[in-house]
Amino acid sequence: QVQLVESGGGLVQPGGSLRLSCAASGFTFSTYVMKWYRQVPGKERELVAAITSAGGLTNYADSVKGRFTISRDNAKNTVYLQMNSLKPEDTAVYYCNARKGAGDYWGQGTQVTVSS
Numbered sequence: 001q002v003q004l005v006e007s008g009g010g011l012v013q014p015g016g017s018l019r020l021s022c023a024a025s026g027f028t029f030s031t032y033v034m035k036w037y038r039q040v041p042g043k044e045r046e047l048v049a050a051i052t053s054a055g056g057l058t059n060y061a062d063s064v065k066g067r068f069t070i071s072r073d074n075a076k077n078t079v080y081l082q083m084n085s086l087k088p089e090d091t092a093v094y095y096c097n098a099r100k101g102a103g104d105y106w107g108q109g110t111q112v113t114v115s116s
Helices: none
Strands: 003-007 010-012 018-025 033-039 046-051 058-060 068-073 078-083 092-100 103-106 110-114
Touching: 003 092, 018 033, 018 092, 018 110, 033 068, 033 078, 046 068, 046 078, 058 068
Parallel strands: 010 110
Antiparallel strands: 003 018, 018 078, 033 046, 033 092, 046 058, 068 078, 092 103, 092 110
């Protein structure tokens, strides 16, 4: 059974930091591209960051470049999103995604709220 379980969300003040984690099981994690998306109610889901299967290449949305860092630990079947210098506009539900060919798996999401 495929599972992606996000954790690490919460309430943080502007300028603060959070680290999201996504623990994967039920598939060969090390062969999948992993991505973080976010979604605000009433808006489309937005790609935030992506990392290749071996972790050699990463990609970021312009809105988070220089502030967010995606990484993965294939030994722990976990992908991370380090979020620094958080802004109120980063408030969203953050989702973990695993993709390879026809395989396309999603987590349940974790809420991140940036507010003073």
